[in-house]
Amino acid sequence: NAGVTQTPKFRVLKTGQSMTLLCAQDMNHEYMYWYRQDPGMGLRLIHYSVGEGTTAKGEVPDGYNVSRLKKQNFLLGLESAAPSQTSVYFCASSSAGTYQETQYFGPGTRLLVL
Amino acid sequence: GESVGLHLPTLSVQEGDNSIINCAYSNSASDYFIWYKQESGKGPQFIIDIRSNMDKRQGQRVTVLLNKTVKHLSLQIAATQPGDSAVYFCADYSGGGADGLTFGKGTHLIIQP
Numbered sequence: 001n002a003g004v005t006q007t008p009k010f011r012v013l014k015t016g017q018s019m020t021l022l023c024a025q026d027m028n029h030e031y032m033y034w035y036r037q038d039p040g041m042g043l044r045l046i047h048y049s050v051g052e053g054t055t056a057k058g059e060v061p062d063g064y065n066v067s068r069l070k071k072q073n074f075l076l077g078l079e080s081a082a083p084s085q086t087s088v089y090f091c092a093s094s095s096a097g098t099y100q101e102t103q104y105f106g107p108g109t110r111l112l113v114l
Numbered sequence: 115g116e117s118v119g120l121h122l123p124t125l126s127v128q129e130g131d132n133s134i135i136n137c138a139y140s141n142s143a144s145d146y147f148i149w150y151k152q153e154s155g156k157g158p159q160f161i162i163d164i165r166s167n168m169d170k171r172q173g174q175r176v177t178v179l180l181n182k183t184v185k186h187l188s189l190q191i192a193a194t195q196p197g198d199s200a201v202y203f204c205a206d207y208s209g210g211g212a213d214g215l216t217f218g219k220g221t222h223l224i225i226q227p
Contacts, residue, residue, distance in 0.1 A: 043203070
């Protein structure tokens with residue numbers, strides 16, 4: 001049982017390039033989340049999903065897209081990366097909504113946009 | 115979560131002493147609160163949670179206190195150990211809008227030998 005895994009662990013992009021971050025969970029969780037964490041800051045919610053095939057916007061969704069084609073995977077896409085998207089990205093999952101169940105976090109993906 | 119300056123507050127305690135980490139939240143509609151621990155290079159790890167119908171909740175070596183009147187949350191760690199060194203975040207959930215947590219900016223707990 002690996003829990004929540006994220007790939008890649010680290011990536012460097014040039015401004016304007018695109019990439020996809022992959023989050024996978026093996027706990028059969030319905031809910032999945034993408035957060036970003038900037039230096040000296042708490043995490044901020046980008047997008048989330050309450051089940052396969054669904055997505056919704058969080059606090060800071062601009063510049064990102066997401067897809068949840070399979071229950072166990074939640075993809076975060078950057079179509080045209082900007083230096084402001086340099087951050088550490090964390091994925092989380094839970095078996096129910098935030099009020100009902102704990103969110104379990106992955107180890108993070110560190111992204112540097114030059 | 116708490117709105118503070120860019121520099122992480124730091125709490126330095128002696129090994130074996132008790133630690134108290136504080137957090138102020140701003141949304142009076144928040145009804146669920148969680149403390150997370152984040153070690154360097156890792157994702158946040160759940161420590162303890164509390165709902166708004168409670169004032170206190172205890173776990174193993176940890177206690178969370180909630181004061182809704184002044185919108186304040188604290189995490190007490192008993193007999194602090196070197197492995198407790200980490201950044202601690204409080205997070206809250208209000209139930210409105212996005213189904214996600216609002217995180218404070220964290221407190222860096224340093225354990226002195």
